[in-house]
Amino acid sequence: MARSNDEVAALFQEYADLISITGGDAYRARVYEKAARSIGGHHAEVSTLDTKGLQAIPNVGKSIAEKIIEYFQGGSVSAVEELRAKIPAGVRRLTAIPTLGPKKACVLYEELGISSVEELADAIHEERLRDLKGFGPKTEENILHGIELLQSSGDRVLLDVAMDLAEDVVAALSGARGCRRCAYAGSLRRVRETIGDIDVLAAATKSGPLMRAFTELPYVSEVIAHGEKKTSVRTTKGLAVDLRVVPPDSWGAALQYFTGSKAHNIRTRELALHRKLKLSEYGLFDTESGDKIVSGTEEEVYARLGLPWIPPVLREDRGEIEAGLHDELPDLVQESDLRGDLHTHTDLTDGLAPLEEMVAAAAERGYAYYAITDHGPNLYMQRMTDERMLAQREQVRELDGAYGRHGRREKQDRRGGMRLLHGVELNIDPDGEVDWPEEFLDGFDLCVASVHSHFNQSREALTRRLVRACENPYVDIIGHPTTRILGKRPGLDADFDAVFAACERTGTVLEINAHPDRLDLGDEDILRAKRHGVKFAVDSDAHSTLHLADMRYGVGTAQRGWLTKDDVINTWTLTRLKRFLRKGR
Template sequence: MVRPNEEVEALLQEYADLIAITGGEAFKARAYEKAARAIGGHPADVSHLDAAGLRKIPGVGRSIAEKVVEYVRTGRVAVVEEKRALIPAGVRELIAIPTLGPKRAMALYEDLHISSVDQLADAIEAEKLRDLKGFGERTEENILHGIALLRQAGGRIPLSTAMETAEEIVTGISLITGCEHCAYAGSLRRMRETVGDIDILVAARRSAPFMDALTELPSTAEVVAHGTKKTSIRTVDGVQVDLRVVRPDAWGAGMQYFTGSKAHNIRTRTIAVHLGLKLSEYGLFETEGGRRVASRSEEEVYARLGLPWIPPTLREDRGEIEAGLRGELPEVVTERDIRGDLHTHTDLTDGLTPLEEMVAAAAARGYAYYAVTDHAPNLSMERMTDEKVLAQRERVRSLDGKHHGMRLLHGTELNIGPGGEVDWPDEFLRGFDICVAAVHSHFTAGRAATTRRLVRACENPQVNIIGHPTTRLLGKRPGIDADLDEVFAACARTGTALEINAQPDRLDLGDEDILRARHHGVRFAVDTDAHSIPQLAYLRYGVGTAQRGWLTPDDVINTWPLRRLRRFLAKDGRR
């Protein structure tokens, strides 16, 4: 289900954490973290590489390569097992709490014998932490917030993880004789940012072959239920998958019903009742007599209810029914509408891939234009300098138009400081084609200060896009506290776009904030923030989030032709 690269990335990251917990050298832990990221973002399947091939990946030395080979060959790494044995399982549970960290987790275990999340919450309530060295009242508040985030995430999984699992299962099941249709449904089809479980629907005349096939998948760890109408399994990654089989002539009704949401389905069933009909997963039937009047396609079902086909991403009962009845349902943006990516990185800063390779990969996606936006110097860990970025500009200019005519924009991702200031003076910034500005620090400043910070960045004539505007990390970090309506108004007033960051752990802005911002007249950019070639494919998650926010192509600046985009980036000619 999960790419081998991601499995290895998780293993090496765990080993880095274990090194930190056991008091190992900080540089060694950082080396494993760097290698983990490099392998996770490597485009080739590392399970097919030998040690020599692995060592060609930046940050992967001889020792790390040998561990990867050992894991691919045996499914385990001896030194990792040894480290795990030194650490109580409860401490590893504590590490999962956002804001805590490995060293503090170990300190809590050694000093207070805390080995579970519940014990930690009780200890904080009893104010036992504040007397420990390195802890305090503010630390307790931060950890409590981290526990709340962990519990809020519950058993839900990231959209991207669910998508990879679902598509692999759909591909396999579609090959079984007798399958007329197979697709995923539920919250995954609606592109929710996290997914509780995966719903797979099959149209076939016999259900048994498909039910049996699901239970026999290599990735199936547990069979939860095995029946003729529904089978549920849990994968080795802990994801529950529910498979249902419907007759081919009920496919449309089944997809409409199992896609949901619950609130949307209640509305469609209510409309059916008012029309003297009954709607179920088997079809749309006349209440009197029971004659089926629609079922083969979703379009047919919706049409019989007096509605246009409603995109799955809109089916949340947030006005889509009313808009459909009025004939005002938006033509939402699609991946095909996106002409270019406006926020990406290379190995000049924290990316994993050289400029030339990122450009070639973007061109292969059929883009008309593409922006390179490496970090600016105020993010000191990236060690950017004027000389480095100007040298990159020359390389970008030399590649402009060389790949299928794709035009290149040289940009930067600026850091929005505590007062709203950004890296580099205006005169230097005028040399860039595009500037993305984002918050990377001081996340806990007060609401008024954070709002002023973002508004000031919007008012900067050199800033074109506010990147990952709330800074949230799903299940790990909440968004910053700001008066977003004031920020949205400032974006609309100054001609500054808001980013929909497609990284699966961000999806920032989220759909509800997009809906609010749209009413202010804000423009948006759907970007991947890609740090490696595989991450360019994250665009689909950003587009799904944009659809959930009811955005049309006209709302999204990177669907526009380059000439119109350049006019927008000029911010009324001030660049």
């Protein structure tokens, strides 16, 4: 289930927004924002901490610690409630519209009484914003565009949110009386980047106890449908979860059916028809006699269709049936194949944890190597300087090999400890240039380069910009190549086939950024890039020790792009990786 830290972080983020909307002190708003970020990234559950433990979290002092205690004791914070009472929830939702911040939301509410996204859209169409100071025709256009973007993501949630909930539901139901098997299916099992609703499947001879346990879960706010075979609920966060209970001997067919995708299932049913069989969620049947042939496991079902078991991540009708028939399914990269992480941050720039904590946490994951890649100076807000970067390099050299698999610092013998690479995340400027000249870049073991601003250049300019970055002999990896933020910002409008070709030509690696907000590159782009012969790096882009675990989502995305171990450079040995990174230098 979601950690208490996420709840508290969301609460303080809301408080910060409300302070801004009500015209409160901007610095106070920032303080709560910072605290929210620190709490969200803190390793220990805040619900278990006392005042002293809470104040040990950076950016949390006496006042914020008291509010956290108040929250866990009474379920709410009076200061937050006071502001909530002043501002309708819809007004804050307005700030979710890109280009519309707290100041504009405040004007809209105070001048026109607008308190929902729908009312705002109506007001624009009725041209009621025209008389407001600070609102011109271009602003109207941007807001409408933002609303479109917001609504196109609909009620879908990010992968990690759905995964946390699904794993909790499965764990709870697995312990219920009579439950023989339980698993999540659907798009979540296929590791799609966003999830509409969660499908959970359970096997039991009697469904009653399971259905009851399901509806009684603490975060269920509404039971939409309640039957013998299927129950649908909505959680307090508005996410829909379906539970289907099937007889144990139908498990395989049901899991196959409810995992989908629809397109994949249409193909498997066609295959069945050719073999005079009928495939449904209840099993694989002989069409003429109606006898059930198999349905106990997915492997059996696929085998009777003449196919090997197909990993759920491939079940999109993107060639997996044909590949399966010819025994050419890829041997997909696994999370356990990863030997290291090549894009991570520390609190020297915008990360939350100090270098040594990040290194210790990475070592605990069993990595053989680990790259620290804080931001370069051109991302001005991070205030990086040559001196700070070089000082960090000394610290990195000091810690190189000092941490073993157990995540503790070795006293003497450093051989076999996790190796560290000192890297940087460079900023690709509008012309495709990066932060430092070649002489300085030469001192890094690894350079990631990413676009962080100027997203709206022309297609030609963006393409040229990315290609130039690839052509820089010191740029090893292009970080989050499309720079999309799921549900918030579309990817760059560049000719990515030209970029992929440049990557192949220059030996530049494309990142698969594992952060659930990004998952960038996405599966479709990975498939295209792979056809160009490009190599990939699956990176966490961790800004706290907790983010290191996001790697699973990056690996899932890589698998959806049909990648094998050999396609992903951070599965390679350090020797092979280093040789490769020397690139054209």
